[in-house]
Amino acid sequence: MALAFVVAVASAVGLCWLMSRFFLKDYYTDMKLENLESCYRAVNQAFGENMELTEDGDLILEKLSDNGRVSLLVINPSDTGNERYLFTTEYNNMALGRMLSSIQKYLNLSTGQAPYEVLRSDSENYSIYKLYDETTDRNNIDLFGKLDNGCYVFLSTSYQSITDAADIASGFLARVGIVVIICGAVLVYFLSNLITRPIHQMSEIALRMSHQDFEARFPVRGNDEIGILGDSMNKLSERLEVTIKELKEANNELQKDIQRKVEIDNMRTDFISNVSHELKTPLALIQGYAEGLQENINDDPESREFYCEVIVDEAKKMSRMVKKLLTLHQIEFGQNTLELERFDIVGMLRTVLEATDILREQKEVTLHFRETQPVYVWADEYLIEEVVTNYLSNAMNHVAKSKEIAVSLQKMGASVRVSVYNTGEPIPEEDLENIWVKFYKVDKARTREYGGSGIGLSIVKAIMESHNQKYGVINHPGGVEFWFELDAAEETTTDGRLVEEHDSDH
Numbered sequence: 001m002a003l004a005f006v007v008a009v010a011s012a013v014g015l016c017w018l019m020s021r022f023f024l025k026d027y028y029t030d031m032k033l034e035n036l037e038s039c040y041r042a043v044n045q046a047f048g049e050n051m052e053l054t055e056d057g058d059l060i061l062e063k064l065s066d067n068g069r070v071s072l073l074v075i076n077p078s079d080t081g082n083e084r085y086l087f088t089t090e091y092n093n094m095a096l097g098r099m100l101s102s103i104q105k106y107l108n109l110s111t112g113q114a115p116y117e118v119l120r121s122d123s124e125n126y127s128i129y130k131l132y133d134e135t136t137d138r139n140n141i142d143l144f145g146k147l148d149n150g151c152y153v154f155l156s157t158s159y160q161s162i163t164d165a166a167d168i169a170s171g172f173l174a175r176v177g178i179v180v181i182i183c184g185a186v187l188v189y190f191l192s193n194l195i196t197r198p199i200h201q202m203s204e205i206a207l208r209m210s211h212q213d214f215e216a217r218f219p220v221r222g223n224d225e226i227g228i229l230g231d232s233m234n235k236l237s238e239r240l241e242v243t244i245k246e247l248k249e250a251n252n253e254l255q256k257d258i259q260r261k262v263e264i265d266n267m268r269t270d271f272i273s274n275v276s277h278e279l280k281t282p283l284a285l286i287q288g289y290a291e292g293l294q295e296n297i298n299d300d301p302e303s304r305e306f307y308c309e310v311i312v313d314e315a316k317k318m319s320r321m322v323k324k325l326l327t328l329h330q331i332e333f334g335q336n337t338l339e340l341e342r343f344d345i346v347g348m349l350r351t352v353l354e355a356t357d358i359l360r361e362q363k364e365v366t367l368h369f370r371e372t373q374p375v376y377v378w379a380d381e382y383l384i385e386e387v388v389t390n391y392l393s394n395a396m397n398h399v400a401k402s403k404e405i406a407v408s409l410q411k412m413g414a415s416v417r418v419s420v421y422n423t424g425e426p427i428p429e430e431d432l433e434n435i436w437v438k439f440y441k442v443d444k445a446r447t448r449e450y451g452g453s454g455i456g457l458s459i460v461k462a463i464m465e466s467h468n469q470k471y472g473v474i475n476h477p478g479g480v481e482f483w484f485e486l487d488a489a490e491e492t493t494t495d496g497r498l499v500e501e502h503d504s505d506h
Contacts, residue, residue, distance in 0.1 A: 002192040006185045013177030020173050025166040029141075029159075033120050033128055036143040036155050039070050040126055043155075044147045047074065047086070061087060073099045073154040074147070086151060102131075103154050106144040130159060198226045202233055214241035279321075282314040325455060327386070331462040338466060342489045343381045344374040345416065349407060352388050356396065365399055368406035375409055376489035377416050383463045384486065388418070390456035391482045395422035401478065412485060415469075419483040426475040435473065436461040460484070 046053055046060040053061070061072075073096070074087040088096060106129070119141065121127040126145020139159035147153050198218070205216045214237045218230035289307040353369060360367060377384075395405050399422040406421040427435065434440045438458040464471040464484055471484040 002185070002188045005188045005192075006181065009184045010177075010181050013173075013180060017170060017174050017177055020166070020170045024169055028166055029119070032141055032157055032159075035070065036128060036141065036157065037120075037126075039072065039155050040143055040145065040153060043072065043074060043153055047147055047149050047151060049149045053087075071099065071154075071156040073103070075100075075103070075152050075154075077150060077152055099154055099156065102142060102156070103144065103152060106142070106154075126153070198230065202230060205233060205237070209237055209240065212244060214238070214244075279318060282318050285314045286311050321455065327459060331383075331459065331466055338380045338383070340378055341381060342376055342378055345377045345384070345409065345418065345486065346371045346373065346375050348381060348385055349388060349409075349418070352385060352392060353407065356392055359396060360405075363396065363399070364403055365396065366402070366404045368404065369408070371409055375416055377486040378489050379467060379469075379486045380463075383466075387460050387463050387484060388420070390460050391420040391484075394456060394482065395420050398422060398424050398480070400424035404479075411488070414488055415485040416488050417483055417485045419481050421476070421479055421481040423479040426477075427473065427480055429475075432473060432475075 042060050070089075072087065072089045076086060088099070117130040119128045119130050122145070126143050128141060128143045130139065130141055140156050141159045143153070143155040145153055202218055205218055208214075208216045217234050217237070220227045220230045220234070289310050293304060293307050349369065349371070353367065392405070392407075399405060401423045404423045406419075408419050408421075410417045410419070431440075436457050438455055440454055460471060460482075467486070469485050469487075472482075474481045474483070
C-alpha cells in the first residue's frame, strides 16, 4: 500500500516535471504573445483617431508604464526619420535608439533585408517577431504594427526571461518533487503502519484461532470498520471456543461409548467362549453318567450311587460358576451399586475364617491370625467379604509344603492393607499379570482337581476397581501373598508384634 502510494506520488511529480520541462516554455511564450496583443489593443484604445490620447488613455498608458516587462514606443509615420515619437516607456537614449532601429528594420521587412521569425501575425494590424538583439545580447519578442490612427506601435519583451523562468521552474519543481516524495514516503509509511497494524493483529488472531487458541482478543478502540471487525472476531472466537469445547466433550463421550461398546462386545465374545469351554467338561460328565444310569451299565447300588454323586457334584460346580459369573457381570457392568459403610474389618475377617474351620481341619492347614483390636474401614462390606473369601479359597486350594496360611493387617498411611499368605509354589512371573483375567488358570490340571473355575480373582479385580483401591500379588521364597487396601475410617493401630511374626511366618 505504501509502495503503491509512493509510486503514484513519484509518477505525478515526474509527470509534472516533464510537462514543465517540455511544455512550460511554449506556455510562457503563448502567455507573452497574448500579453503583447493585449497591450496592443490597450494602446490602440488609448489613442484616438487624431493621434491624441483619449480620456482614459493616460490611465491605460500609465498601467503599461508600470508593467516593466513590456517596452512601448508609439511614433508618427512621418517622423520616423527625425526620431520623433508620441509616447514611450523608455527614456534611455540607448533604449530609444534600439527601438527606433528595430522599427526601421521592421519597416524594411518587405525588402527581405531582415530574416526574423514570425510567431504570430495579424496581416492588417500587426505582426509578432522573435529576434536576437546583438546590442543587448538577448532574444526579444517584438510586436510591430499600426494603430487605427495610422501611428506605428512597437512593443517588446525579453524572450530570455521566458527561457530562464521555465528552466528555474523545472529545476524548482524537480527539487520540490524529490522533497515531496521523501516526505510523502515517510508519512505514508507511518500512516500505512497505523492502518495495517490492526489488520496484522487480526491476522495473527485468526492464525491462532486456526490452531485452536481462542485466548487472544482484539483490542477494540473505536466504532469504525476495524473496530466492528475486531469485535466480530472476538465474538467469533468466543463462540468457536464454546462450540469446539462442546464438540470435544461430545467426541470424548462418543469415544468412550464406542470403546465401551467394543469392550462389551469383546467381553461377550470372551464370555461365550470361556463359558462354553468351562461348561463343556461338566456337561459331558453329567451326560455320560446320566446315560450310564439310563442304560443300567452297572446294576449294583454302589455304582449307581457313585454315578449320581458325580452328576450332583458337577451340577454344583456349574451352579457355583454361574453364580460367580453373574456376580462378576453385575460388578463389571455397574449393575451392583456400592454401599459404602464403616465397619470393623477384623470382625469380618474372623467371621470368614471361622467358616473355613472344617475345611482347614480336613486339609490340616495351620492358620495365623492374631488381630484382636477393631480396625475400621470404609467399603462395601458384602463385596469385601467376597474378596476375602476368594483370597482364602485360593490360598486353601494352593497351600502346600508346611500348609500354613497367614492373614494380617498393616497400616499404610491413610489406608489399611489386608494380606492373605499361603505357603507353596510361587506363581510363574509370566503368569502374574494374567491371573486376574477371567478363566485364566496357571495349572489347569490342579484347578480341575479342586473344581476351580478361574473366575474368583477376576471378581476380586472387579470389586477393587469399583472401589478405586489397590490390590495385587507378591511372590515370596516360600509362598504367595495376595493383598488389597481400603481407606481407614479412623486412626487405627496395628500390633507391631503381629506384623513381625507374620513376616517370620513368611
